Amino acid sequence: MKVLKLAHRVISTERPAFVMGILNATPDSFWHKSRGGKEHAVKLIQDGADIIDIGGESTRPGSDYISTEEELKRVVPLVKAVRKFSDIPISIDTRKYEVMKAAFEEGADILNDISALEDDSKLATFAAEKEIPVILMHKRGLPKTMQDLITDDDIFTQVNEYLTARAEFAVNSGIKREKIIIDPGIGFGKNTSQNFTLMRKCGELCGGKFTVLMALSRKRCIGDVTGREVEDRLAGTLSADLLSVLKGAAIVRVHDVKECVDSLNVLNAFFSETFPSTETLKAVS
Numbered sequence: 001m002k003v004l005k006l007a008h009r010v011i012s013t014e015r016p017a018f019v020m021g022i023l024n025a026t027p028d029s030f031w032h033k034s035r036g037g038k039e040h041a042v043k044l045i046q047d048g049a050d051i052i053d054i055g056g057e058s059t060r061p062g063s064d065y066i067s068t069e070e071e072l073k074r075v076v077p078l079v080k081a082v083r084k085f086s087d088i089p090i091s092i093d094t095r096k097y098e099v100m101k102a103a104f105e106e107g108a109d110i111l112n113d114i115s116a117l118e119d120d121s122k123l124a125t126f127a128a129e130k131e132i133p134v135i136l137m138h139k140r141g142l143p144k145t146m147q148d149l150i151t152d153d154d155i156f157t158q159v160n161e162y163l164t165a166r167a168e169f170a171v172n173s174g175i176k177r178e179k180i181i182i183d184p185g186i187g188f189g190k191n192t193s194q195n196f197t198l199m200r201k202c203g204e205l206c207g208g209k210f211t212v213l214m215a216l217s218r219k220r221c222i223g224d225v226t227g228r229e230v231e232d233r234l235a236g237t238l239s240a241d242l243l244s245v246l247k248g249a250a251i252v253r254v255h256d257v258k259e260c261v262d263s264l265n266v267l268n269a270f271f272s273e274t275f276p277s278t279e280t281l282k283a284v285s
Helices: 038-046 070-084 096-107 119-130 155-172 192-200 202-208 220-226 232-244 257-270 278-284
Strands: 003-007 010-013 018-024 052-054 090-093 110-113 136-137 180-185 212-214 251-254
Touching: 010 018, 018 038, 018 202, 018 257, 038 052, 038 070, 052 070, 052 110, 070 090, 070 202, 090 096, 096 119, 110 119, 155 180, 155 192, 155 202, 192 202, 192 220, 192 232, 202 212, 202 220, 212 232, 220 232, 232 251, 232 257, 251 257
Parallel strands: 018 052, 018 251, 052 090, 090 110, 110 136, 136 180, 180 212, 212 251
Antiparallel strands: 003 010
8 A cells, every 4th residue: 555644634545656647737738638627637536546736837848937926827726626526635736835835725735846846945944834745856957958958977876866965955944754755857858768767766766765756648758669659658658657666656647547547456456466356446446
């Protein structure tokens, strides 16, 4: 069983990993089917998501950051809408204190910060005070230029050292170790070979001390090894997610929740001594 402590409750899953469904309140996220509002949230929940990750600022390669005001307009109404019909844990994909604070006040549970608490000095203190779990991600530069910053460095060492340092910063800011989640930042200033190195060694990051999230869904590295465009990368994504879970990932951030849940149920059954019944599978879905 996987367990994750939120600010006011604990969630768990019998599957090998939590499934985080992506809900983008943006006009320009790279996979258009991740964009939407309440209706898409309902679908993610019905498909079996354990967590919904709401983002109001696209971080696809080449994208520009947006203002706090615009991000608030996109994110907060969507959190309010979801909370009217569901208590599913909500993660907020933001680098900004004002956005996280407003979302938390409306019922959000998790901070997903691609800047690993670097971009806004107020975020770490706020997360510590409210006991919010934080996702710390590695990236190079800004989304606008990150693909121009790819080097041939030892990527595992670089990412490991960075995430270790950011995790220690979080701890020193008052965030409990059990509330820290690390994300190696697949596709954020890395080439395909480096991305697969991080997939193979994800469970070794930070000495295995923290929960690992992998966000691989339909990304360019999947297309590079399959020759598929983004709309045809589902099979490759499922394979990458399962392999990452086998290597230590405890959360997978995905666009295609139903298919991911099915694949994790199969993985669960494969390693079980007794084959689960259909009723059991429905219960964990």
